[in-house]
Amino acid sequence: MTIVLIGYMASGKTSVGKLLAKKLNYRFIDLDDFIEDKEGATIKEIFNSKGEIYFRKKETQYLKELLQANEENTVLSLGGGAPCFGENMDEVIKAKHAISIYLKGTVPFLANKLVQKRSKRPLISHIDNVEDMSEFVGKHLFERMPFYSKAEKHVVIDHKSKPEIVEDMVSILF
Numbered sequence: 375m376t377i378v379l380i381g382y383m384a385s386g387k388t389s390v391g392k393l394l395a396k397k398l399n400y401r402f403i404d405l406d407d408f409i410e411d412k413e414g415a416t417i418k419e420i421f422n423s424k425g426e427i428y429f430r431k432k433e434t435q436y437l438k439e440l441l442q443a444n445e446e447n448t449v450l451s452l453g454g455g456a457p458c459f460g461e462n463m464d465e466v467i468k469a470k471h472a473i474s475i476y477l478k479g480t481v482p483f484l485a486n487k488l489v490q491k492r493s494k495r496p497l498i499s500h501i502d503n504v505e506d507m508s509e510f511v512g513k514h515l516f517e518r519m520p521f522y523s524k525a526e527k528h529v530v531i532d533h534k535s536k537p538e539i540v541e542d543m544v545s546i547l548f
């Protein structure tokens with residue numbers, strides 16, 4: 375089985391995904407790290423040198439490969455935009471042996487975290503205060519919601535510890 379974690383930037387897909395994988399004794403793959411390895415460049419460098427459209431093409435290509443591989447039990451964390459481009463979310467839903475979980479955070483919760491954690495994220499690295507970040511995240515999340523909502527399971531993350539989120543995921547999965 376592949377457990378696919380989706381959600382907005384800073385919703386903890388990577389950190390919580392690693393914990394979940396450890397608990398279940400699954401392999402862990404982060405799609406952004408996978409892209410960085412394959413491309414030999416950071417996400418920031420890819421956006422700067424080749425642009426977002428190139429990044430989205432690679433994201434779609436590697437996601438497809440990882441969904442098809444399915445050799446081992448895996449927790450697969452996607453970048454925040456991955457479900458929202460091309461047919462990616464439909465591919466996740468269609469993939470045999472895959473189950474998707476949306477890590478759902480509110481705008482104020484995510485915006486507060488993102489102001490601190492924006493440097494490696496090209497889409498928001500220029501936004502340096504909570505008010506502007508809240509406005510951006512509010513609009514962006516609204517656009518992305520139709521994609522995130524398609525996930526088979528939803529877990530609320532606001533003000534929960536990582537182990538609590540993992541517990542919630544385990545209880546809805548098994």
Ligand code: S3P
Nearest residue numbers: 382383384406453454455495496
């Ligand atoms: C993006 C999210 C990032 C990364 C890229 C674009 C997005 O991943 O894929 O910067 O479009 O939301 P995280 O969600 O892990 O920050």
